């Protein structure tokens with residue numbers, strides 16, 4: 106499979122694997138979110154981006170529609186925040202400001 110296709114299928118597969126584990130299907134509750142962040146993200150730098158050490162805080166940040174769970178759309182936003190963090194690190198852009206916020210101005 107092409108690399109980008111692998112990324113896409115991985116994102117969907119990872120989400121569904123954890124989201125369908127318990128409670129509502131296709132929704133990550135707090136426990137499920139905790140497992141994803143524990144098992145699928147290792148780098149402390151990335152964990153910090155989404156406050157992964159404090160599951161309540163991470164949930165609050167990711168749960169944009171405030172229904173107490175993380176749906177696929179919210180999960181994608183999370184992946185995109187992490188990708189941006191890695192991109193900024195690699196290109197030396199961004200710096201410390203704008204923690205997880207969606208600012209694109211330079």
Ligand SMILES: [Ca+2]
Pocket residue numbers: 123124125126127128129130131132133134137
């Ligand atoms: Ca669930």
Ligand SMILES: [Ca+2]
Pocket residue numbers: 167168169170171172173174175176179
């Ligand atoms: Ca939600």
